Amino acid sequence: MAQKRKMTKSSGSKSSPPAREAKKSKAMDLHQPHPKAKETEEFGIVQREFYPPEMSNERCMAYNDGTLERPIDLLQRTCKETAETRQAVKPGNAVVHWFKTDLRMQDNRALHAAAEIAKQHQIPLLGVYIISPEDWAAHVTSPARVDFTLRSLRQLQGDLAQLDIPLYVETQERRKNIPNRILELCQQWGANHLRANIEYEVDELRREAKVVRLCAKNNIDFTPLHDTCVVTPGVLWTGSGKQYAVFTPWFKGWLAYLKENPDLLELSENPQPNPTRARKEFGKLFDCEIPAAPKNKTVTEEEAKRFSKLFPAGEHEGRKRLEKFLADKCPDYARDRSMLTGEPTSVLSPYFASGVLSARTAVAMAKKDNKNQLDRNSQGHMHWISEVAWRDFYRHVLVHWPFIGMNKCFKVEATNIEWEYDKEQFQTWCDGRTGYPIVDAAMRQLKHSAWLSNRARMIVASFLSKDMLIDWRRGERHFMEYLVDGDFSSNHGGWGFGASTGVDPQPYFRIFNPLLQSEKFDPEGEYIREWVPELRDVQGKAIHDPYHRGAGPTAQKNGYPKQIVDHSASRSRALARYKEALQK
């Protein structure tokens, strides 16, 4: 599973991670109830959810000091322990690729690996996808993202069928049954080889390890492969052998690593057509229909139309968008990327999040357009590559600090911050009625489009967690409930790593001034006018702050609310709370 790569000192990274031998785990509490959670028990489950359960600090530290085995290490160890058995497996009647968040044929490492085995032994390649409502519930996957996934599956099924490769899709209500069901399907189809790309979330890594062992016991070779990151998590280390906690030096290491290992940007070929007997032998699988979304994840008819228009599904669309973006907008990306109108960014995040487009393809194509260099030839292309790299960075963070999946910031000390839990205030933020037009515009766009630009995400995240001082995890969850590109590591990165908690490794707390952000990134107020109809008649700079700039009567007449908090007082409160927490 691990890839051997070149690594020189110039990259500032070490090639081998420090020894992380798992010791016997101490018995510890998994969850630490939030101190305020008890007070609201009378309101029942919905209210309790407002206080997210946390993994205890002790348990977090146990990952850091090696007392607890990281899920990636468990998977690696399992692969190592089963290697001999897996390698001895003889080909069966078919090879299976298990699709997960890699809904594409192009440049798909595990699909390619499965296709190669199938080609070598002249046996059919089969695809399987398991819909898991419990996984969607656990990850708070939004209906918009579920809709995008199902539409992409339909496209993928059609594309694969043209190569006589079936894609079998079924729903498994209980996620704990998935490992056995995968085994059962392989056995039913006579497949002795199974391939899948690794998903780095904690439960998924543990499940993969379980499937590797279960399959090996039953004489089936399941080998999970690294695919979703351009550079595999766990290969970049600081000079002192630690995981990078800061993006800029990590990105330097990432670029150097890519230059030293150019094959990382070689794209995998699409699978070849299946032998024609595949239709005879596996005919029934070709008739399989894509199931409907679970009830709690269903979009309305109107939303379905809207989302299909905003985000047409499938890898062909992803590729088309990428090419168009690189040609038209990428050259000016460094200058324009934060502007809130004119769509200066690629809007490819839904395609990356569902694996409809590979990040490797995106970086390889941007590099090609950048005179085949990974240097500052064109500001735009390199800047864009660095943004795609953020996606890798947050996955590396998740793999190394798996406890962030349990409602923690990666800096455990930040747990001490005392947050506010005012439900009414939180709701005004959700509804886009805070009285800060830029914040409200963004929150309304989120509800309507299931997507926001990075700048808009940062503005609303800062507002919730700094100006309102509401627990960032409420915002993190709300984003997942709505975003079509909701992705645990990137979302947590945006909320829990830096921008919103202010506990990033830089020695300052980033507290955005919403008014300045508004004037800088929406100077004419076009974005606000698009999303906040109550302010459409407000002229000039008053749009940014109608009640303090002479447009109060218009705003009031149209029902636009007054500011819910005063920014400068909130700023002082936030700074005091952070200071207090970090001194504890």
Ligand SMILES: Cc1cc2nc3c(=O)[nH]c(=O)nc-3n(C[C@H](O)[C@H](O)[C@H](O)COP(=O)(O)OP(=O)(O)OC[C@H]3O[C@@H](n4cnc5c(N)ncnc54)[C@H](O)[C@@H]3O)c2cc1C
């Ligand atoms: C609070 C907050 C929450 C976020 N939640 C998510 C999320 O759930 N899913 C998600 O994909 N992104 C998330 N992001 C990152 C970023 O905002 C989006 O990826 C980006 O806005 C998508 O627009 P785009 O495709 O036009 O990006 P572009 O600017 O064109 O960038 C290209 C790609 O690079 C990646 N990327 C860019 N910026 C970031 C970043 N800061 N962090 C990680 N990856 C990045 C994305 O995959 C993006 O599609 C979040 C950011 C913040 C501040």
